[in-house]
Amino acid sequence: MTDNQRESLRQKALAEIALLDTPPEREFDALARLAQRMLGTSMSSVTLIDPERQWFKARCGPLAPWTERGPALCTAVFESEAPVTVSDASLDPRFGDSRFVTGEPHIRFYAGVPVGVRQANGDNVTIGTLCVLDDKPREPTDEDLTVLSELACLAEALIEARAVALWAAEAAERQRLAVERLERERRQFKQAEHMADMGSWRYDIASNTTSWSDGVFAIHELPISAGVPTAEILNFFPEPDRTAFLDAVMRTLNTGEPFEMDTDFMTAKGRWRRVRVSCEIELSKGQPVALIGVIQDVSDRHLMEETLRRQARTDSLTGLANRAEFYRVLDARLREARSAGNELAVLLIDLDRFKGVNDALGHAAGDDVLRKVADRLRQPCYEGWFSGRLGGDEFAIVVPTSFDHRRLSPMIDRLLRDLDILTSMAGHIARVTGTVGIAWSGTTDGDGDTLLRQADAALYTAKRARKGTAQTYISSSFIDGLTG
Structure with missing residues (x-):
């Protein structure tokens, strides 16, 4: 590791403990006084060293709160990461020209040991020193360094304990903020749940x-x-x-x-x-x-979607299925009948003399007739029959497969009677009947449209013969007629 890398590592470790420029603390002050007392010097300090200065976390004697890093004796300990002792700094070529030697506080004797912090990987990184100083020369002893090293261990323990407390406080604050955030999110989620x-x-x-x-x-x-x-x-x-x-x-x-x-x-x-x-x-x-x-x-x-779907499928005047919905249901029931091997019938209804009602009594009377037709097609006797208004005065019915030719005949008679409607308005009376064309699915392999065309052909054959009657489509000719 280069000197620059080592310096960067030391400064990073110093920043992480957040001890620089903090107020005096009793424990560090007591440690500095203990070092001064045990080694009998006039000065002592717990020193932290940043890129530009040495700053005293604790100090005894005539020491400024901080000094430049360059001429400081502690710099030698910091950079070498090893103990340094000096008997008489004025005679030492490394420090003789230092302004702290030539001027106040006139340092002569110096003994300092590294103070470090332990990293997550187990390495100890120097961040400062514990030192004693005196304005009189003296010869350092091995005991001096032993005492200082043991006191440095206490300094490191204090720093580590303080760092742990700091990290614990930060973790507690993060936890508090996380709890507040979760509580806020919980309340917001409850609001969102309620609104949605x-x-x-x-x-x-x-x-x-x-x-x-x-x-x-x-x-x-x-x-x-x-x-x-x-x-x-x-x-x-x-x-x-x-x-x-x-x-x-x-x-x-x-x-x-x-x-x-x-x-x-x-x-x-x-x-x-x-x-x-x-x-x-x-x-x-x-x-x-x-x-x-x-x-x-x-x-x-x-409910809104069902309403929209129903409106899209329903004739607004009569409430019956509209043309598109009738064709959809017809094709579906036709497929079901053929899959089961059954036959179903389709009835096409055209109202007779309906135009005369509109002309004589007005469109309101005509609308009333159409609603009456729809109401009669909804009678219980037609349960299971699917009715729709194809447009104008034209209606259509899909008869269930449970009605064969024999069962359908009396129901057609009933239907023709139900389609015989009297209406009146402003003293005028008009009569409307219905003509019915019948087609059976067995007469074609085509789709619902083909079946309706066959019923339409039967309808107009019945109209030409006599209005208010019914006719069944057999093949290319009509040999079975039902009249009302």
Whole structure:
């Protein structure tokens, strides 16, 4: 190690103990007086040496609080890191020209030993000296150095104890700040939980215990004082969501893959909610020790999304499915029927004389007729039938596969009677009937659009024959007619 590197190491060690320029301390003052008394000198000091000066942590006799480093006798001890004794400094070529020898305090006798601090690797690094000085020459003895070395050990112990106390105080302050930060974050997290209607949970695998944050208790509508109802947690999830949640948890335990799912939820007070639950594995030393996650009440968001979805699928005037939704359901049920080897029917309805109602009674009366048609299609006798308004005065129905040709015939008669509607406004009366075209999925391998075109062909065949009747599409010709 070069001299510069050694100097840098010494200055770093001095800075770390934060002793330089500190107020006098009784223990160090007592140590300096003890050295002075035991060696019978007029001066003594505990000295720390920085790049520019020597500074006295403790001093006895006519010594300034600090001096320049260059001409100081302690510099020789500091730089050599070895004891130095001088019988008569005025005769010593190393120090004879020093202004501390030629002038105040007129040093003649000097004895100094290194004072160091122990590093984490066990090395002792010199940061200063313990020395005695006198303005009269004297011959140093081995006993002098022994006493000084033993006193230097005490000085090092004092420095180390002070450094440990300083580090402990700093650690305590860091701990205090960390505790304050954690408490602040805990309060902020509770605020965030409250604002977001959410909470966190943890399931300890080894102890089979579950812990909840306050937000989870709030979602369950349970008091915090009651504790976590570990044995009843799954009961808050109604079937089939309970099984789906449990299966997801087991997959996470078996595979380590996290999950997030939305599920129905029933609180302790019997109130329905929609919650979003997340779960992942917590590892310690590479081994799973817990499941951790978050639960959030998304009921308002879910209801809003459901409302938006319903509005996107619903005809605003009648409350029936709109055209896009009807086509979607028709294609889905058509696939299901063919997969099961069943046949279903599609009914296409066109209102007769509806334009006359709008012309004679106004659009308000026409809207009232459309709403009445929708209400009649929602009657219990049509349970399981999926109805929609395709636009204007055109309606369509998907009949369940449980209705075959024989069962459907009397229902068509009932439907034609229900579509016979009288309406009045401002003393005027108008009558509206419905004509129905019927198509069965067995007549085509196509999609729902093809089936509706067949029903449309049957509808207009019925209209040409007699309005207010029904006609079934058979193939390229119509050989089966149903009339009302």
